[in-house]
Structure formats: structure tokens, C-alpha cells
Amino acid sequence: MTTDRVTPASGVNSRPLRATWRDYLSLTKPKVISLLLWTTLTAMVMAARGWPGLWLLTVVSLAGYMSAGSAGVFNMIIDRDIDLKMKRTATRPTTSGLISTRNAAIFGTTLQVLSFVMLWVWATPLAAWMSLAGFVTYVVVYTLWLKRTTWHNIVLGGAAGCFPPLVGWAAVTGDLNLFAWFLFAIIFFWTPVHFWALALMIKDEYREVGIPMLPVVHGDRLTVAQIGLYAIYTVVLSVMPVFFREVGWLYFLSALGLGGLLLQRSWGLYRHVMAGNKVERRVAVPLYLYSMLYLALLFVAAAVDRVLLG
Ligand code: HEM
Numbered sequence: 556m557t558t559d560r561v562t563p564a565s566g567v568n569s570r571p572l573r574a575t576w577r578d579y580l581s582l583t584k585p586k587v588i589s590l591l592l593w594t595t596l597t598a599m600v601m602a603a604r605g606w607p608g609l610w611l612l613t614v615v616s617l618a619g620y621m622s623a624g625s626a627g628v629f630n631m632i633i634d635r636d637i638d639l640k641m642k643r644t645a646t647r648p649t650t651s652g653l654i655s656t657r658n659a660a661i662f663g664t665t666l667q668v669l670s671f672v673m674l675w676v677w678a679t680p681l682a683a684w685m686s687l688a689g690f691v692t693y694v695v696v697y698t699l700w701l702k703r704t705t706w707h708n709i710v711l712g713g714a715a716g717c718f719p720p721l722v723g724w725a726a727v728t729g730d731l732n733l734f735a736w737f738l739f740a741i742i743f744f745w746t747p748v749h750f751w752a753l754a755l756m757i758k759d760e761y762r763e764v765g766i767p768m769l770p771v772v773h774g775d776r777l778t779v780a781q782i783g784l785y786a787i788y789t790v791v792l793s794v795m796p797v798f799f800r801e802v803g804w805l806y807f808l809s810a811l812g813l814g815g816l817l818l819q820r821s822w823g824l825y826r827h828v829m830a831g832n833k834v835e836r837r838v839a840v841p842l843y844l845y846s847m848l849y850l851a852l853l854f855v856a857a858a859v860d861r862v863l864l865g
């Protein structure tokens with residue numbers, strides 16, 4: 556049973572601990588959201604081919620944060636049993652009982668409802684629907700359904716993280732074009748590279764709690780091969796918008812340069828593991844960290860290109 560209040564484990568001070576706003580904020584996974592929001596805001600600039608306006612940027616940033624944050628809250632409620640057993644997640648307020656399930660659910664619901672209304676009223680209804688679709692995909696498709704049942708969880712459930720650029724695009728134009736769907740697809744193929752590089756390092760924790768992540772189910776070799784494949788898909792897909800004249804040479808060169816580094820790091824990890832070595836942090840961490848820089852810079856390049864050359 557989770558409670559609203561917990562007492563310090565030491566027992567020295569019996570004063571009950573109360574959750575602060577920082578604890579509630581931590582339920583929203585702020586660091587992950589920073590990159591999700593980055594893809595939303597840069598997509599807005601791409602859609603507007605310029606400055607989308609301070610008001611719209613502010614509304615979408617706030618509402619986007621609240622929607623993705625709400626998804627994080629429900630993910631932490633649903634997963635509190637396994638989060639409790641993994642070192643990385645054991646201290647989350649939902650697992651320690653610092654924030655009760657009921658309070659977390661009220662918080663998450665409030666964020667989602669407010670976000671939907673804000674996007675509907677001050678952006679566009681399609682932006683509100685796209686945001687809700689991201690929420691449902693993360694909470695229902697990924698967390699409730701796929702995460703515990705199949706190693707395809709990341710590829711299919713990862714679609715959740717592809718919605719933020721659609722939210723941004725729809726907020727500016729009221730609809731979605733082919734280029735917006737390219738942005739969706741780039742994140743779709745990027746996600747396995749991002750996550751499996753990390754999963755290789757924390758697979759023992761996933762094994763212990765019975766989560767069928769790819770390295771747990773099929774081992775390191777197949778995982779690095781899949782990472783390499785998805786890195787190739789990502790890079791190929793990232794240059795395709797150029798051939799549809801959606802972006803120009805500035806983006807093209809950036810996508811090739813950034814993509815080249817993604818392939819190089821994936822190849823390094825592949826060779827390391829295929830040579831019979833155990834996965835080491837010094838080869839997996841750089842790929843995991845670079846994957847985030849890659850996505851952030853690729854989206855900047857597309858935005859700058861469409862503003863300057865569009
Ligand atoms: C199925 C999809 C995804 C899974 C399973 C996943 C999983 C993870 C995990 C387990 C971490 C480690 C966080 C920690 O240390 O607590 C992480 C970090 C991160 N992820 Fe993802 N991720 C996914 C998609 C995304 C997407 C779509 C984005 C943004 C576009 C993203 C951005 C980040 C960022 C910025 C971090 C670093 C956070 C930090 O330093 O604490 N992730 N991800």
C-alpha cells in the first residue's frame with residue numbers, strides 16, 4: 556500500500572516527510588522532456604519557416620511539457636512495482652510512497668486535461684489530438700501493453716516519442732504534411748539506437764524484474780546488429796526530405812555529417828561486441844549520449860535550413 560506520508564528510514568526523526576513540488580516535478584521526467592520539447596519547438600520553426608510567435612511558442616511549450624509530463628506520471632504509477640526493484644528507479648516518489656498513487660493520478664490527470672484544453676483553445680485541435688495520441692501510445696501501448704510482453708516494445712512503443720514534432724507542426728499549420736511525417740519517422744527509427752545502447756548496460760536490472768528488453772531476450776550480439784540496422788535506417792531516412800525539396804543543402808550536409816558520426820559510433824559498438832568482448836561503458840555510453848546530441852542538432856539543422864533557405 557502506498558501512503559501520502561512516509562517516515563525517514565533512520566527513525567531518528569519521526570516527523571513525517573511531505574512531498575514537495577520538486578517531488579511532483581520529478582514524476583514528469585524533466586530531462587527526457589527537454590529533448591521531446593526541443594523536437595516540438597524546432598518543428599514549429601520549420602513549419603512557420605521562421606518565428607512562430609512568442610505566444611504560440613509559450614503555449615505549446617507549457618502544454619507540451621504538461622502532456623508528456625503527465626505520460627511520465629502515469630508510467631511511474633503503472634511501473635512502481637518494477638521501478639522499486641531497479642537501482643536506477645528505486646527512489647522515485649511513487650515507489651517510495653512519498654507520493655501516493657491517488658495523488659499522482661490526480662496530478663497526472665490534471666496535467667493532461669489542462670494541456671489538452673490549452674492546445675485546443677490556443678493552438679489547434681489537431682495539436683491537442685496529436686498530443687493525446689502521444690500520451691495514449693506511451694501509457695497504454697508502451698507501458699501497459701508492450702513493455703512487459705515483447706522485445707518489440709521499444710520499436711512499436713517508441714512511436715510515443717515521435718508525436719512531439721507533430722504537435723508543434725499542427726500547432727502552427729493546423730494540419731500535417733509529408734515533411735512532418737518524416738520528422739515522426741526519423742524519431743521512430745532513432746529511438747531503438749538511443750535506448751538499446753543504454754539497455755545493453757542495464758540489462759541485468761531488466762532481467763531481474765522480467766522486462767523483455769532486446770539484450771535480455773536475444774543477447775548483446777543481436778542487439779548491436781539491430782542498433783546498426785536502425786542507425787542505417789535513421790540516416791537514410793534523415794536525408795530523404797532533401798529529395799522532396801522540403802529542405803536544402805545546409806540540412807543535407809548536416810544530416811550526412813551527424814549521421815556519419817551516428818554510424819561510426821554504432822559500428823564501433825558492433826565491432827566491439829562481435830569481436831567477443833563484453834559490452835563496456837566506454838563504447839556504449841558515447842553512442843547513447845551522442846544519440847541525443849544527434850537528434851537535437853538534426854532538428855536544429857532542419858529548422859535553420861528552412862528559415863534561411865526556404
Ligand atoms: C520507447 C522509447 C524510449 C525509451 C524506452 C527510453 C528510455 C530511456 C531511459 C531508460 C533513459 C535513462 C533515464 C534515466 O537515467 O533515468 C533515457 C534517457 C533519455 N531519453 Fe529516452 N527513451 C525513449 C525515447 C526517448 C525519446 C523519444 C526522447 C526524446 C526525443 C528521449 C530522450 C531522452 C533523454 C534526453 C534522456 C536523458 C535523460 C537524463 O539524462 O536523465 N528518449 N531514455
Ligand SMILES: CC(C)=CCC/C(C)=C/CC/C(C)=C/COP(=O)(O)OP(=O)(O)O
Nearest residue numbers: 587622623626686689690693715716718719
Ligand atoms: C506527445 C506526448 C505526450 C508524448 C509522450 C512521449 C513520451 C513521454 C516519451 C517518453 C519515452 C520514455 C522516457 C520512455 C522510457 O520509459 P521507461 O518506462 O522504459 O523508462 P523508465 O524505466 O525510466 O521509467
